[in-house]
Amino acid sequence: MDNPRKNPMSRNAALTLAASIAGLGLLFVFEATFDPFTMQIFKLCAINVILALSLNLINGFTGLFSLGHAGFMAVGAYTCAILAMTPAQKTANFILQPIVPWLADVHLPFLPALLIAGLFAGFIGWLLGVVALRLRDDYLAIATLGFSEIIRVVLTNAQPITNGSLGLKGLPRYTTMWWAWGAAIAVTVFLVLLIRSSYGRAFKSIRDNEIAAEAMGIDVFGMKVLSFTISSFLAGIAGGLLAHYLTTIDPKQFIFLKTFDILLIVVLGGVGSITGSIVAAIAVTLSMEVLRFLDGPLNLGFMVTQGIPGLRMVFFSALLMIVVIFRQQGLMGTSEFSWDALARIGLLPRRGAKPGTGIE
Amino acid sequence: MDLQTLLQQFVNALSLGSLYALLAIGYTMVYGVLRLINFAHGDVFMIGGYLAFYGVSLFAMPWWLAACLAVALTTLFGVGLERAAYRPLRDSPRISIMISAIGASFLIENLGIVLFDARPKAFAVPGPFAANHVIGGLHVAAVSLIIPVVTTVLLAILLWIVYRTKTGMAMRAVSTDIEAARLMAIDVDRIVSITFAIGSALAAIGGILWALKYPRLEPLMGIMPGLKCFIAAVVGGIGSIAGAVLGGLLLGVIELMTVAVLPGLTGYKDAFAFILLIAVLLVRPAGLLGKNQGEKV
Numbered sequence: 203m204d205n206p207r208k209n210p211m212s213r214n215a216a217l218t219l220a221a222s223i224a225g226l227g228l229l230f231v232f233e234a235t236f237d238p239f240t241m242q243i244f245k246l247c248a249i250n251v252i253l254a255l256s257l258n259l260i261n262g263f264t265g266l267f268s269l270g271h272a273g274f275m276a277v278g279a280y281t282c283a284i285l286a287m288t289p290a291q292k293t294a295n296f297i298l299q300p301i302v303p304w305l306a307d308v309h310l311p312f313l314p315a316l317l318i319a320g321l322f323a324g325f326i327g328w329l330l331g332v333v334a335l336r337l338r339d340d341y342l343a344i345a346t347l348g349f350s351e352i353i354r355v356v357l358t359n360a361q362p363i364t365n366g367s368l369g370l371k372g373l374p375r376y377t378t379m380w381w382a383w384g385a386a387i388a389v390t391v392f393l394v395l396l397i398r399s400s401y402g403r404a405f406k407s408i409r410d411n412e413i414a415a416e417a418m419g420i421d422v423f424g425m426k427v428l429s430f431t432i433s434s435f436l437a438g439i440a441g442g443l444l445a446h447y448l449t450t451i452d453p454k455q456f457i458f459l460k461t462f463d464i465l466l467i468v469v470l471g472g473v474g475s476i477t478g479s480i481v482a483a484i485a486v487t488l489s490m491e492v493l494r495f496l497d498g499p500l501n502l503g504f505m506v507t508q509g510i511p512g513l514r515m516v517f518f519s520a521l522l523m524i525v526v527i528f529r530q531q532g533l534m535g536t537s538e539f540s541w542d543a544l545a546r547i548g549l550l551p552r553r554g555a556k557p558g559t560g561i562e
Numbered sequence: 563m564d565l566q567t568l569l570q571q572f573v574n575a576l577s578l579g580s581l582y583a584l585l586a587i588g589y590t591m592v593y594g595v596l597r598l599i600n601f602a603h604g605d606v607f608m609i610g611g612y613l614a615f616y617g618v619s620l621f622a623m624p625w626w627l628a629a630c631l632a633v634a635l636t637t638l639f640g641v642g643l644e645r646a647a648y649r650p651l652r653d654s655p656r657i658s659i660m661i662s663a664i665g666a667s668f669l670i671e672n673l674g675i676v677l678f679d680a681r682p683k684a685f686a687v688p689g690p691f692a693a694n695h696v697i698g699g700l701h702v703a704a705v706s707l708i709i710p711v712v713t714t715v716l717l718a719i720l721l722w723i724v725y726r727t728k729t730g731m732a733m734r735a736v737s738t739d740i741e742a743a744r745l746m747a748i749d750v751d752r753i754v755s756i757t758f759a760i761g762s763a764l765a766a767i768g769g770i771l772w773a774l775k776y777p778r779l780e781p782l783m784g785i786m787p788g789l790k791c792f793i794a795a796v797v798g799g800i801g802s803i804a805g806a807v808l809g810g811l812l813l814g815v816i817e818l819m820t821v822a823v824l825p826g827l828t829g830y831k832d833a834f835a836f837i838l839l840i841a842v843l844l845v846r847p848a849g850l851l852g853k854n855q856g857e858k859v
Contacts, residue, residue: 267657269664337843339656340599344792345843348836351789359829462668469661512675519669526662527650 214541233379241379242447247487248382249443252389254467254479256436261465262474262536263397264429265409267343269461270330271437273350274323276357276456278438279445282319283370284363285310286446291372295365302362312376316442323438324431326353331430335423350458357453369452370445377447385443389436393476396432405429409474466522471533478534486518493517570700571822572815577706577775579814580713584768585791586798586806587720588761594737594801595757597656601663602643603765604788605670608781610636610766611773612678615685625688633766640762641755643670649751667788674781685777705774712771716764717807724803729756737801786832793839799852808850813838 232244253271260268284292284301288309292301300306310318334345357364364370396402404425407415416422445451471482496513525532537543585607592600613635617628647666651659693704724730735743736753744750772787773779790813798809813835821828842849 261657265657267660333840333844337847340597340660341796341843341847343660344599344789344796345840347789348793348839352833352836355830355833459668462664465661465664466668473657510676511680512672515672516669516676519665519672522665523647523662523669526658526665527647530654530658 217541229379229383243487243491245377245379245382245447247484248386249377249440249447250464250467250483250487251386251480252436252440252443253464254471254483255389255393255476256433256440257461257464258468258471258473258476258479259393259396259405259436260429260433261468262472262479263402263409264405264426266335266426266430267339268346268430268433269343269458269465270346270350270434271464272456272458272460273346273353274327274434274437275441275444275460276350276353276453277326277434278319278323278441279451279456280357280364280370280441281322281438282315282442283373283445283451284308285315285318286312286376287370287373294372295368295370296362298366298368299361301365305363312374312381312446316439319442320435320439323441324435327434327437328427328431330434331427335426335430347458347461350456350461354453354456357456364453367453369450369454371450373446373449373451375446375449377443382443382447385439389439390476390480397476401425401428466518469522469532470525472531472535472537474536475532475534475538477537477539478532482533490514490518566699567822571818573700573702573706575815575818576811577709577814578818579811580710581768581772581775581810582787582791582794582814583807583810584713584716584764584771585787586794586810587717587803588765589792590795590798590800590803590806591733591757591761593795595733595740595754596648596652596659598648598659599663599792600648600761601660601667601788602647602670603761604784604786604791605667605674606636606640606643606762606784607765607769607772607787608674608779608784609639609670610762610769611685611779611783612674612683612769613766614770614773615683615779618686618688629767629770632770633763636766636769637759637763640758640765643762644754644758649754671782671785678779678781680781683779685773685779687774687777691774703775705771709771709775712767716767717803720760720764720803723760729753733757790835793835796849797838797842799849802849802851805849805851812850 233241236244253275257268257271260266284305285308287295289307292306295301330346330349334342334349337345358367360366397405404415404420407418407420408422408425412422448455467482467486468479470486471478471480493514496517497511585603588603588606589600592598592603610632613632614625614628617623617631618625621628623631643666647662648659651662687705691705691708695702695704695707722730724733732743732748732753733756735746735748736750740750743753769784772783791810794809794813795806796809797812798805798807816838817831817834820834821831846852
């Protein structure tokens with residue numbers, strides 16, 4: 203059979219492999235060239251990629267509007283930090299009241315601490331999911347938002363476990379470039395596989411039409427809880443990475459405005475697109491740094507303004523409004539990156555296929 | 563604890579609850595007509611407080627003039643907000659409108675930080691409100707007495723508008739069925755604007771009263787009361803004005819009385835509303851006074 207697409211996968215696989223090697227090489231080059239401050243920003247990009255992907259799983263792919271992400275991050279961050287701190291650091295941190303005895307001598311390496319943090323956040327997510335996922339749309343949004351505020355209030359007050367509003371300081375700087383990007387890549391691969399699996403199709407069918415999904419025999423409630431649990435697990439992992447990236451955490455960092463930051467990334471990238479979330483996470487994180495000058499004194503040519511702290515966030519919130527009103531699909535809509543799509547718009551040579559032969 | 567302290571706390575709870583009620587009405591009305599959580603309502607409340615502050619401090623107006631102007635401008639602001647952020651998305655999926663509401667709230671807060679400065683401002687409480695009365699052994703700040711009275715008067719006016727005027731009838735029609743109302747030649751856009759105007763005016767009055775009771779203005783001061791009042795509206799039964807008032811009062815009483823009876827829980831005060839919300843949603847999702855409408859398929 204004379205099929206012009208006799209071996210389409212191999213070209214795409216080769217391109218993917220080449221891109222992965224190039225990406226890996228790029229990370230090496232970055233690590234070697236940039237100063238520690240710039241590296242911090244690149245690490246933050248990776249953490250935001252995980253956060254955006256996990257919020258997109260629940261908001262974009264399953265169609266449940268959850269605003270509780272800051273809470274799950276907080277759970278992950280605190281769990282990971284408390285497990286990974288040395289007993290000496292704990293004594294130094296808990297000055298008001300000593301830490302509860304059963305946690306005082308716990309000291310785990312980073313990987314198990316991070317995994318337990320994720321699992322614990324996932325468990326909390328499961329608990330909340332079983333309760334709150336009976337609600338729809340905006341009720342769910344407000345219940346999850348309320349839940350993340352409850353977490354924050356508990357963290358502020360449970361002094362013997364979390365050190366209250368003083369927070370935890372001097373955490374070991376475990377989150378290296380390799381940890382951050384390693385986790386981001388692992389999460390991306392996991393999500394791509396998940397979305398392409400029957401579970402992913404079930405999630406999307408719930409998003410598109412819940413009643414039809416139920417009629418097709420999908421366990422709608424179970425799938426919602428599963429998606430919510432996975433999303434909180436990933437948020438917990440990101441929280442753990444964030445804790446050991448910042449090395450200082452306190453409950454105030456996890457106010458629900460933090461969820462809005464992630465929501466901004468997801469909406470800009472496209473609700474329901476993995477590619478969009480990754481691109482937007484990197485773009486927003488970088489531009490948050492690049493636009494830092496907006497907060498300082500500005501030279502407009504004819505006048506020099508005083509430093510206006512907050513102008514940067516005005517820019518981002520205005521951008522969010524403009525995107526929501528004029529381009530609801532964001533950067534990518536629900537489409538994904540693929541080599542074939544690049545070929546279609548002429549950035550890659552076509553594989554000898556005639557136009558319209560169904561390259562997907 | 564003796565009866566005296568209990569009564570004292572009850573008076574405080576009543577005034578806090580009345581403030582919550584004022585804000586909750588705005589949420590419930592907007593939700594009634596548009597099925598939208600107006601996330602920016604708390605920020606409208608903040609704007610009201612700030613405008614009154616600037617009227618008095620920057621333009622040296624007498625307090626009553628500053629308050630009236632602040633209410634008028636905030637009302638315009640609320641109507642403008644609906645035009646700019648919600649009307650273009652009227653026919654979009656609900657999630658888009660909600661993101662727009664969140665974005666609007668985010669934008670107003672950040673603009674507030676830029677324009678009003680993130681540092682808290684002290685609100686100069688005018689003489690008549692700052693006084694302290696002793697009634698039957700209870701120390702009552704004048705403002706704590708004024709707040710419930712103002713709320714009652716406003717509520718009476720509101721109920722008159724909603725149940726005794728043609729506009730109110732149109733509002734009720736739109737909230738029952740927006741499409742049918744349009745077929746009955748009701749100008750839906752006008753009714754939505756009026757709803758936002760009433761809600762914003764109440765929020766502005768609430769903001770000014772709040773500033774009299776807690777004389778400290780911050781650009782982010784609207785977030786927490788805003789969230790709590792939405793919860794109050796849900797608890798009372800969203801879409802129902804009486805429910806919003808009941809929810810607001812209930813929330814104020816629960817917050818202050820729990821702390822009065824169990825001082826150990828003071829740190830958890832902000833969590834009460836959310837726990838109440840989750841409990842009510844699970845037991846009685848339509849709220850205390852809400853009608854249980856089956857999900858339309």
